[in-house]
Amino acid sequence: MGFHTFASPYDWSRIASYKRTAKAAFGGMIDLSVGSPVDPVPESVRSALANAANDPNAYGYPTTVGTADLQAAIAEWFCDSRGVDLAAINAAVVPTVGSKEAVALMASLLHFGEGDVIVQPAISYPTYEIGTQLAGARVLKVADVADVDSWRNMPGVKAVWVNSPCNPTGDMLSVEQMAGIVAAARDIGAVVLSDECYALMTWNAPATPAPCALDARVCGGTADGVLVLYSLSKQSNMAGYRTAFIAGDAALIHPMADYRKQIGQIIPGPVQAAMAAGLRDRQATRTQHDRYRERLGVLVSALRAYGYATNMPDGALYVWVRAKSGDCWKDMAALAEIGIIASPGEFYGAPEYLRFSATASDQAIADAAERLAH
Structure with missing residues (x-):
């Protein structure tokens, strides 16, 4: 079998500087980048x-x-x-x-x-x-x-x-x-x-x-x-x-x-x-499904208010939007100024997009929505 070398832009250390900026923002950082669950295990x-x-x-x-x-x-x-x-x-x-x-x-x-x-x-x-x-x-x-x-x-x-x-x-x-x-x-x-x-x-x-x-x-x-x-x-x-x-x-x-x-x-x-x-x-699965649906709905509405053209996704836990500047890294910088971290579309093969994860807590999603509305 053996492993060959690989090359990928998928490196979370690349957003470290944006996280430093976001942590210094009023209210601190809201991380909507990595899709890591935050809710209790059943x-x-x-x-x-x-x-x-x-x-x-x-x-x-x-x-x-x-x-x-x-x-x-x-x-x-x-x-x-x-x-x-x-x-x-x-x-x-x-x-x-x-x-x-x-x-x-x-x-x-x-x-x-x-x-x-x-x-x-x-x-x-x-x-x-x-x-x-x-x-x-x-x-x-x-x-x-x-x-x-x-x-x-x-x-x-x-x-x-x-x-x-x-x-x-x-x-x-x-x-x-x-x-x-x-x-x-x-x-x-x-x-x-x-x-x-x-x-x-x-x-x-x-x-x-x-x-x-x-x-x-x-x-x-x-x-x-x-x-x-x-x-x-x-x-x-x-x-x-x-x-x-x-x-x-x-x-x-x-x-x-x-x-x-x-x-x-x-x-x-x-x-x-x-x-x-x-x-x-199955009940725990349905409960988690409903949590994510609510969070996605709030996030989609907030991103629209901020100026992104987006709708509720068909599935999965992310909102995928075209960068307002046309460059994910420029949008990442602007969002970091208000404390919000998204995932750069370049990681997924589309540097003109960003991905926002709904795996944050209800409070974090609500706080992000409030910042995006102003």
């Missing part, structure tokens, strides 16, 4: 963690693919929350130590390398590109992965990254668009890598999850050539627990799990129990 999760602290899966080495209970919880979650029967489509599951390492290691664990091409959206989560570079493969950025003609005839395409709802834009693909991507990828023998970490964070009414790449309407009733990623970081405020999983084509998942065992990429035993509890606590 009581069900904390209880499960404590109760499992002396289980065999805690004092002994934990299982790489998760306990039988965790595997059952993931299957139940897919059935109840995504309308997907994993067994019926021959899908397997492996837990991951958060979704970021799953993204970063994906190309390497699938044995992609020199001469291989991995497609991704031009505006996207930076770790897709970094993971491709680490594997020694080549990145192909396209404006819209649902425009399959932009990549299906390119030599060497081995995989296609899909992110719906999208970080940072909030855009969401339809069932038809997802099905078109899967069909085109299968035609050329490529794998669909569908990052669905914000699948339950959608803002239509009534709220319905984003389409899943393993939905029979998308995959045609078989998981062949399709892998889906999901994380509990946002739905259950478990970012620090590092709880996520990859589900899909069993022929791809099983060898991936073998590699993960050898390199020690295994979720600790008590955390596996906490993860199962988080997946089953």
Whole structure:
């Protein structure tokens, strides 16, 4: 496998000077940059963690693919929350130590390398590109992965990254668009890598999850050539627990799990129990969903008042706006003067945009709205 070098503008130290300015502003800094949860971990999760602290899966080495209970919880979650029967489509599951390492290691664990091409959206989560570079493969950025003609005839395409709802834009693909991507990828023998970490964070009414790449309407009733990623970081405020999983084509998942065992990429035993509890606590997930919807609504209205042209996103936890100056760094400087820190669009491939996160507290969002209104 081996790691190759990588290059990326995605470096949070680049906003350190803006944070210093923001901290000196009246009232101090309001950080709307990193999408890190601030709300409590559900009581069900904390209880499960404590109760499992002396289980065999805690004092002994934990299982790489998760306990039988965790595997059952993931299957139940897919059935109840995504309308997907994993067994019926021959899908397997492996837990991951958060979704970021799953993204970063994906190309390497699938044995992609020199001469291989991995497609991704031009505006996207930076770790897709970094993971491709680490594997020694080549990145192909396209404006819209649902425009399959932009990549299906390119030599060497081995995989296609899909992110719906999208970080940072909030855009969401339809069932038809997802099905078109899967069909085109299968035609050329490529794998669909569908990052669905914000699948339950959608803002239509009534709220319905984003389409899943393993939905029979998308995959045609078989998981062949399709892998889906999901994380509990946002739905259950478990970012620090590092709880996520990859589900899909069993022929791809099983060898991936073998590699993960050898390199020690295994979720600790008590955390596996906490993860199962988080997946089953649907009320806590709904409560968190409603918190984020309220915060996004306040933030969108405030950014409009400040002069940004924006609407409620389709999904995810961010408001994506075109910089008023046309340059994210100039807008970052102006916002820092009133104590507000956004995320520069250059991190995601669009230096003329900014991303504002709704993962701050209710009070922080309210304070930001007041500053933006003046």
